[in-house]
Amino acid sequence: MDKTLIQKIVAWLLILGGSFLSTGFLIMLAEGWDIGTFSALLGMGALPVMGGAALIRGANRRIKRLKNEKSERDILQLASQHGGRLTADEVAMQTRLSLEEARQKLENMQEAGHAHLEVSSQGAIVYLFPSLLPNGKTGGEIL
Secondary structure (H helix, E strand, O other): OOHHHHHHHHHHHHHHHHHHHHHHHHHHHHOOOOHHHHHHHHHHHHHHHHHHHHHHHHHHHHHHHHHHHHHHHHHHHHHHHOOOEEOHHHHHHHOOOOHHHHHHHHHHHHHOOOOEEEEOOOOOEEEEOHHHOOOOOOOOOEO
């Protein structure tokens, strides 16, 4: 079973358990328990809820990071298939990324130094991946 799935299951169990405890403590307060005891017990119910919420946030961050890594691998594979040259349109057409997401990913890769920009003779922005260009070939004017 995937680590992220297990983390989310544990998180939801903590949230449900903490909510159940907190509900029980509210009933106890309604039945006349003193506020000091109630506050301590309510805190015991709130801790699992907060822990579960933190686990869910962590799992969601992990999912986002893994998706980002996968899209970068997909772009690099696509660049390799296209001789080290890609446009955002090509990425959007051949991946699950929207055109805007493709542009943003390519810009991020360019800013990180993994790609360079070139303007084609038709005015299209082409991203060059130097390590994936055929030997001895470079683009035209690299921006």
